[in-house]
């Protein structure tokens with residue numbers, strides 16, 4: 138057997154079956170999934186509506202590039218119209234979050250004729266060269282320089298530094314809740330000042346909703362928590378209900394600056410991706426996904442806060458909707474391992490945060506069980522049984 142390149146830690150778990158909020162290992166043990174493949178399975182594993190749509194599409198047309206019309210693309214666009222913010226009426230589908238960020242950056246340069254790109258410290262926008270160039274966290278970039286020139290990284294949540302955004306700036310890219318960086322929401326005043334600044338200088342505001350989007354934060358889009366409007370919306374992860382697909386949406390003014398041949402993607406917008414997005418939007422709207430994420434998220438946050446209040450290794454609980462983080466005073470590795478042994482899957486964010494990205498259909502029982510399992514692991518860690526302390 139070949140070796141699979143080891144870019145990820147091996148979690149030591151074979152996932153043999155997955156359904157809604159649960160996965161099972163090869164021995165049939167059941168796990169509650171608050172990892173959801175970095176948030177991808179927000180609509181639950183194998184959401185029946187998405188599975189059904191994909192099966193139907195497989196029997197109709199499996200391959201067609203955007204040079205050809207397929208019915209499912211038009212159906213996908215009609216469905217998306219119900220959730221894409223007003224004004225952003227031009228959409229392209231791609232295959233990954235990084236790839237959508239790449240297109241957003243290309244669009245920014247082409248539409249404005251400017252070169253400079255601005256992003257923020259601690260942000261994550263993907264691993265391809267362009268997306269990596271605007272990623273604020275240094276740790277992802279080491280060893281890959283030189284990256285794309287013309288990028289300035291400003292301190293996140295620092296209103297004073299926004300004056301660096303000027304008439305040369307093509308675009309500013311931001312995650313309104315930093316995900317990989319540690320579940321860190323933008324301050325409302327910062328977001329407002331950013332929106333005002335980009336308007337003032339005529340730069341495009343690119344909002345990277347790859348992790349926050351599609352209901353995760355208790356709004357369809359995280360920017361709806363803020364007094365801000367994207368010129369370019371980037372989404373991915375959850376939008377295909379588990380199928381690999383991402384999107385970029387822009388308004389007519391930006392779209393009018395783009396020409397045939399400016400971009401392309403062999404698989405982008407293929408019929409299966411269209412079917413998955415269409416079905417996912419239907420689930421989002423018809424199963425009240427957004428309001429469930431808001432109420433379950435609020436309940437889970439309350440329970441985490443009250444259960445963990447007295448823990449000496451917990452710094453705090455934060456997040457929006459079902460995008461939650463528990464910041465520890467120690468490395469989270471031991472707690473994550475312990476949780477998995479107790480049959481709860483969670484993941485890391487930043488250097489000291491346990492990240493929780495549950496699917497929208499978690500029940501009150503799931504929340505109570507999950508919070509207790511995690512809290513016991515945190516208690517165990519605090520009692521000094523685990524290694525890897527940062528102090």
Ligand SMILES: *Cc1c(COP(=O)(O)O)cnc(C)c1O
Nearest residue numbers: 233234235261262263316347348
């Ligand atoms: C995951 C993520 C990306 C990259 O998406 P991929 O599908 O892994 O390329 C970009 N931006 C944000 C905010 C993400 O969370």
